[in-house]
Amino acid sequence: MGDVDDDRISTFSYDGDGQPDSFSLAELQSVVDLHFLTSCKLEKLAEGGYHKVYDILRSDGAPLDAVVRVASPAFPKDKLESEVATCKMIAAFTNIPVPRIHAWNSDASNPVGAEYMILDKIKGTPASHSWGDLSEEVKKTVVSQVARYFLEIFSLRFESAGSLYLSSLSPQFLVGPIISTPFYRALDGVVRVPDAPISKNVDPNRGPFSTVTEYLSSNLRAELDFISNHRSVVLSELHECDPTESAERQLELGERVMRKAISLCSVYPGDTLVPANVTTPRTPFSLKLDDFRLSNVMIDTDSGRVTGFIDFEAATIAPVWECAVIPRWLQDADDPESSYEGGTSEERNVLRAAFLSAMEGSALYPEWREAYDMGRPFRRLTDLLCFQVSVWASNDREIWVDERLQWAETHPGIGLPEQT
Numbered sequence: 552m553g554d555v556d557d558d559r560i561s562t563f564s565y566d567g568d569g570q571p572d573s574f575s576l577a578e579l580q581s582v583v584d585l586h587f588l589t590s591c592k593l594e595k596l597a598e599g600g601y602h603k604v605y606d607i608l609r610s611d612g613a614p615l616d617a618v619v620r621v622a623s624p625a626f627p628k629d630k631l632e633s634e635v636a637t638c639k640m641i642a643a644f645t646n647i648p649v650p651r652i653h654a655w656n657s658d659a660s661n662p663v664g665a666e667y668m669i670l671d672k673i674k675g676t677p678a679s680h681s682w683g684d685l686s687e688e689v690k691k692t693v694v695s696q697v698a699r700y701f702l703e704i705f706s707l708r709f710e711s712a713g714s715l716y717l718s719s720l721s722p723q724f725l726v727g728p729i730i731s732t733p734f735y736r737a738l739d740g741v742v743r744v745p746d747a748p749i750s751k752n753v754d755p756n757r758g759p760f761s762t763v764t765e766y767l768s769s770n771l772r773a774e775l776d777f778i779s780n781h782r783s784v785v786l787s788e789l790h791e792c793d794p795t796e797s798a799e800r801q802l803e804l805g806e807r808v809m810r811k812a813i814s815l816c817s818v819y820p821g822d823t824l825v826p827a828n829v830t831t832p833r834t835p836f837s838l839k840l841d842d843f844r845l846s847n848v849m850i851d852t853d854s855g856r857v858t859g860f861i862d863f864e865a866a867t868i869a870p871v872w873e874c875a876v877i878p879r880w881l882q883d884a885d886d887p888e889s890s891y892e893g894g895t896s897e898e899r900n901v902l903r904a905a906f907l908s909a910m911e912g913s914a915l916y917p918e919w920r921e922a923y924d925m926g927r928p929f930r931r932l933t934d935l936l937c938f939q940v941s942v943w944a945s946n947d948r949e950i951w952v953d954e955r956l957q958w959a960e961t962h963p964g965i966g967l968p969e970q971t
Contacts, residue, residue, distance in 0.1 A: 574665035675858035692855030713759030767816035805944030872926025928966025
């Protein structure tokens with residue numbers, strides 16, 4: 552996804568045939584002026600896959616310590632509303648420093664032409680900007696705080712899975728339809744059906760989900776529905792992925808494996824509690840931060856103090872075993888649960904030990920640790936569930952699914968040990 556900005560218009564552009572989406576910078580500035588009751592100017596700070604962030608300054612350049620974040624219509628309305636609710640819930644029920652949200656508008660037909668929110672500018676620097684230059688001691692300070700904050704998030708429990716929203720009634724927060732990438736209109740900058748109108752109806756596969764089985768299988772069911780409604784689009788995608796193979800045969804294989812995977816979701820682990828002795832059996836879901844990166848952690852680079860967590864888009868309510876995780880940038884570089892950032896494996900090993908050490912003093916640590924260890928093989932499955940049919944159209948993938956279906960028959964609630 553690229554963009555074009557001038558003094559009055561900003562554009563979210565997409566790869567392929569997707570038509571660009573534009574919004575009015577002039578109208579956005581008017582909104583900001585009205586909110587702060589003073590003349591302001593906007594300077595672009597950052598741009599992600601689905602948003603742009605502008606620093607808000609007074610007309611003379613003096614800082615207002617606030618930013619305005621504009622959302623791409625990749626997932627209209629719900630994505631921004633859920634991000635607002637997630638940020639507010641974390642502020643209300645944990646000690647994690649998060650930005651205070653001043654105002655938001657989730658109606659893309661507003662004069663700006665896009666959804667936006669005005670929020671505090673968190674002091675500090677994204678950890679990603681200087682991680683490689685920080686001393687080991689400063690990094691340990693950072694990861695120790697992140698560990699304690701992760702446990703606070705893990706302590707939040709819910710009766711159902713989905714995503715958070717604000718409620719006008721009591722309680723203030725509710726779990727509603729999930730915000731996850733398989734339901735995005737534009738994924739990784741590509742609009743899958745360029746000429747399709749933006750639907751105002753909630754996809755029935757988005758929940759909320761009262762069981763783990765429903766939650767796990769939702770993306771698969773949504774992809775099968777998409778195939779049913781847009782078969783020619785999917786055949787074209789498959790041909791583009793591998794022109795040497797028959798797209799029809801690939802689709803037939805992919806659909807078969809996906810149906811097997813839906814069956815796997817009902818038993819691996821399905822609705823069996825993991826861990827079995829979880830302290831909250833009636834509320835077996837917690838809050839999962841989507842793709843938590845170093846750029847989501849604001850820090851003071853001198854002391855290592857975490858000044859805030861930012862960007863809660865696509866956070867979801869998920870099974871506790873999916874939420875009990877170590878940040879990917881602390882996992883060994885060869886670990887399936889790792890990411891490209893974080894330094895060498897040796898550096899990560901030292902910091903991962905500091906992360907776990909910071910957790911060990913908490914009464915919640917034993918449950919987190921058991922959920923982390925027992926959930927690891929099941930998280931290999933959830934890592935696959937967001938993918939489209941092309942990833943499932945594989946004989947090796949079918950063998951992988953079949954092995955776990957057979958294993959689950961005699962090992963309920965226990966994952967198949969992964970081969971290293």
